[in-house]
Amino acid sequence: MLQKGSQLSVSHFLQIGHCGSLVAHLLSGLMEGSDPELLKWFAQAELMHARWAMLAVFGILVPELLEKIGYIENFSWYDAGAREYFVDPTTLFVVQMGLMGWVEGRRWADMVNPGSVDIEPKVPHITNPKPDVGYPGGLWFDPMMWGRGSPEPVMVLRTKEIKNGRLAMLAFVGFWFQAIYTGEGPIENLMAHLADPGHCNIFSAFTR
Known part of the structure; x- marks a missing residue:
């Protein structure tokens, strides 16, 4: 019997046996992230997916x-793979695999041995800062030097980056569903919704 005003945390319930071992494991908040090495991989995977998603959303x-303003014609991101380009698809695929393999190989080497693929120019009598994994910095990746200095503002920028990246991942999924159900891009869908919110919305796609 609980008295009025008494409080029991989740840990209390787990200790007194109100939840089974499986539920206790799910409520612990650890799960796969309890493995430090696996957690590092998850963090890097999320960071890379977030950056790709931001590029994708921007590119859409x-x-x-x-x-819309008449600068280009016949743009359609969802059938870009069916378009004809300056070379055949096989050549594009091979070149992309080669370039991506080289980049991903260097990224993997940096995860295994942090700082081993530092590309910042070596200047005599100047010690280059050791970059964090996933944040190469330097002249090529941080020309404005936002990633240097006091750690507090740097962490603020990194937090903003991952938050925007997570939003971009969700946005890309939304763009994908829009393309499937409407055959149109996100801006076209937005304009249609603003013109007729009552009929052009997320629910109308399921009533066709």
């Missing part, structure tokens, strides 16, 4: 916007 929105 900007060309569609340019098409």
